[in-house]
Amino acid sequence: MTGEGGTVMKPLPKPQLLGKQRRETGIAGTVRRVGWPVVEAVYNLGGGLRFSWSLFARSGLALRRPSLIIDHLRQIGVGTLIIILVSGLFVGFVLGLQFYVLLERYGQVEVIGAGVALTLFRELGPVAAGLLFVGCAGTSITAAIGLKKSSEQIAAMEVMAVDPVARELSPRLWASVLALPLLTVYFDAVGVIGGYLIAVPQIGLDEGVFWMEMRERVFFYKDFALGIFKSVFFGFAAAIISLYEGYYCVPTAEGVARATTRTVVKGSLAILGLNFVLTAFTIE
Numbered sequence: 001m002t003g004e005g006g007t008v009m010k011p012l013p014k015p016q017l018l019g020k021q022r023r024e025t026g027i028a029g030t031v032r033r034v035g036w037p038v039v040e041a042v043y044n045l046g047g048g049l050r051f052s053w054s055l056f057a058r059s060g061l062a063l064r065r066p067s068l069i070i071d072h073l074r075q076i077g078v079g080t081l082i083i084i085l086v087s088g089l090f091v092g093f094v095l096g097l098q099f100y101v102l103l104e105r106y107g108q109v110e111v112i113g114a115g116v117a118l119t120l121f122r123e124l125g126p127v128a129a130g131l132l133f134v135g136c137a138g139t140s141i142t143a144a145i146g147l148k149k150s151s152e153q154i155a156a157m158e159v160m161a162v163d164p165v166a167r168e169l170s171p172r173l174w175a176s177v178l179a180l181p182l183l184t185v186y187f188d189a190v191g192v193i194g195g196y197l198i199a200v201p202q203i204g205l206d207e208g209v210f211w212m213e214m215r216e217r218v219f220f221y222k223d224f225a226l227g228i229f230k231s232v233f234f235g236f237a238a239a240i241i242s243l244y245e246g247y248y249c250v251p252t253a254e255g256v257a258r259a260t261t262r263t264v265v266k267g268s269l270a271i272l273g274l275n276f277v278l279t280a281f282t283i284e
Contacts, residue, residue: 015223029173051244055173058166062174068167072175077138083132088187091128095119100197108201113210116195116216117188121223127189127275130234133180134267138242139260141172145246146256154247169243169255176239177232180249184231188224237270 021260039251062068098113145168148154157164192214199205241265 041160061166062171068171088190092191096195096198113214126231140247141242150251177235
């Protein structure tokens with residue numbers, strides 16, 4: 001990939017390979033063993049930022065041709081929808097049971113619906129949907145880009161003067177940004193239904209009380225919209241990490257497999273870290 005000024009981003013030599021060539025002892029060896037991971041982390045961070053800028057700068061083709069985004073949106077969203085619905089339903093079941101056990105001690109069982117909705121809308125919905133998205137859609141994005149690279153389809157596009165970043169990567173970025181908030185809405189809705197099925201038919205809570213308490217204690221902008229706002233950032237983070245790992249993976253079967261593993265690890269940590277930062281800035 002060519003960056004600003006025509007420079008080519010090349011992977012940093014692995015520190016363990018360099019360590020095999022020069023096995024230094026004493027202070028110099030210690031400094032090298034400690035310093036190389038730091039240098040590699042800074043290099044990867046800078047490369048990730050440059051890669052992100054390149055994705056945004058070359059999004060013109062995807063934005064001018066919405067069909068590219070819609071095609072990937074269909075693949076990403078539909079492929080992840082089933083696991084989102086099933087997971088959301090069982091999460092709602094568990095939340096309904098846990099809130100019942102907790103609130104029964106204080107005689108406040110009627111607020112089960114509000115507790116389930118607030119937990120899902122504010123925190124659990126966007127975070128759980130984001131983690132599931134990384135594990136399902138993120139790995140598929142990394143594998144798809146990695147396989148295109150290993151089969152030299154990326155190189156063939158460059159030979160034909162087709163920008164692979166604009167044609168293949170940017171549409172997947174914007175499809176992910178659109179898909180994750182929609183999947184979060186589905187997760188929240190199914191989770192509330194799961195809490196309802198536990199609270200009303202199973203426990204025997206009055207249906208009108210369940211919905212009335214939720215309506216009075218849950219607010220659209222303060223609670224629901226906040227979770228959707230978080231999911232937009234989670235979509236950006238998950239897509240950028242997935243695309244970066246796929247585009248810069250070693251073009252072999254083992255390299256693609258390692259890249260998908262790194263996508264899950266880095267994407268999950270990024271979502272959890274972003275959730276803390278966003279919560280710290282938006283909490284009242």
